[in-house]
Amino acid sequence: MDWKPDRMLSKPIYKQISSYFEEMISKGVYPANEMLPSERTLATQLQVNRSTIKSAYEELEALGIVERVKGSGTKVSSNIWGISHKRIPNWGRYVEDGSFLPNIPMVQKIRTITQEPNIVNLASGELSPHLMPTEAIREIISTQPFSENLGYDHPQGNEELREALASFVHKYRCIKTDSESILITSGAQQAIHLIVECLLKPGDAIAIENPSYSYSLPLFKTAGIRTYLLSVDEQGANPEELISLHKKHRIRMVFLNPSYQNPTGTSLSTVRRERFLALSSELGIPIIEDDPYGITSYSGKMNPALKSLDKDGNVLYISSLSKVVSSGLRIGWVIGPQAVIQRLADAKQQIDFGHSIFPQWVAKTFLNSTYIEEHIKSLRVELSQRRDELDVSLRNFLADKISYHLPEGGIHLWCKLNQRMNENKLIEESIKNGVAFVPGKILGNMEESYVRFTYGREDLGRISEGIYRFSETIKRLEYEYKQTNRK
Secondary structure, three states: OOOOOOOOOOOOHHHHHHHHHHHHHHOOOOOOOOEOOOHHHHHHHHOOOHHHHHHHHHHHHHOOOEEEEOOOEEEEOOOOOOOOOOOOOOHHHHHHHOOOOOOOHHHHHHHHHOOOOOOEEOOOOOOOHHHOOHHHHHHHHHHOOOOOOOOOOOOOOOHHHHHHHHHHHHHHHOOOOOHHHEEEEOHHHHHHHHHHHHHOOOOOEEEEEEOOHHHHOOHHHHOOOEEEEEEEEOOEEOOHHHHHHHHHHOEEEEEEOOOOOOOOOOOOOHHHHHHHHHHHHHHOOOEEEEOOOHHHOOOOOOOOOHHHHOOOOOEEEEEEOOOOOOOOOOOEEEEOOHHHHHHHHHHHHHHHOOOOHHHHHHHHHHHOOOHHHHHHHHHHHHHHHHHHHHHHHHHHHHOOOEEEOOOOOOOEEEEEEOOOOOHHHHHHHHHHOOEEOEEHHHHOOOOOOEEEEEOOOOOOOHHHHHHHHHHHHHHHHHHHHHHHHHO
16 A cells, blocks of 8 residues: 555544545445455554554444444445445534634633533623613614615615714714715624635735734634734834834734724724824735724723724724624624725625624614613723722732733733743633633733633623632642642
């Protein structure tokens, strides 16, 4: 046998072997009823363990391709080409071979575990149900007549909603725009996806913040986009690093989350905002501004949106109602040049024929109501109270073990543990102890011992309980570490 498994591939050896024999059988190299090499012989030929061959043959048997004959060995199924034979698709291979990459396992686990009621959820970016204007929306639905056309709406989204959003971003983010320059999307995530798919091509280089929520998004790798990192400090991302990155890699786009950034909670200083815009114009690099938290400023005093300072049309502005009203409405939007908006709208039409009319009607009616202003004021107060509870809890339970920058808006607090700890072990043990958070490595920080606590999902009282459970986990791991070193 000339073929050998490739040990450099991420695909398990036994799966490579089963795939090889499936292909050979389909080509007729091994016809029906022919015996395959024995497990011992094949293991010697391929220089693998016999258990690896056993696993490969078992997979082929599960697919109905081979039969295991006790005392004789493994042979190609006698009726593999027969009319009555039914072959089961190898769904595992389809799952592995799909072009759209899955989330990393740790992200999948955190998202699953946070659905359990006994877990204090300091990981999810969703708002608590108590922070959503549920009663106001119920009032709207019960008293306002729904008279919209239930067919497909405008490719860019409902025009009345786009007009309401134009007024909304002008009032709260000082952005001057009109309905023709807005595209309604299924949350901000779809907006990012459309931009990547429509405006970039495989091999293009982009700059993102480090750490950054964008680092955890598989869609960049799926699209073949190369990502390069801009360091973040207490004044936000450093624009000067963009110059060197562009010289080396020809950066095509910059993705920024400038207001109460995820995960650090920092805001880009006004000086740096102006510098990024100047570099954008100088280098011809568009900026994608992701602004889900801009209006959550606890004091009500907000940093200007990059888009509000953009005089040259270099910024594509993304936001949504997910972090300030309701994630379940799935209302996001992109604001940009009309040619770009029309291109993205065409792609969205190909994907889903446009957004559902009912959530658009709810969002439009809510934004045009008297409820919205009171809700935002209330949200700012509620989030600041949760931030304060998290701050007090960290000082009470982990005063000498942790350091952090206190955010003035948003829902995230970025912490550095003063003692180096294995983040995988820390999250595993914390989950066992009933609290979830996001480890720093998921968000691009390659140093150990960074964690992100998100305080918008849990209610007052539960946040303190979560930090207590986290502190108890830290103590136990420290004790185990000391005991191990003594031995």
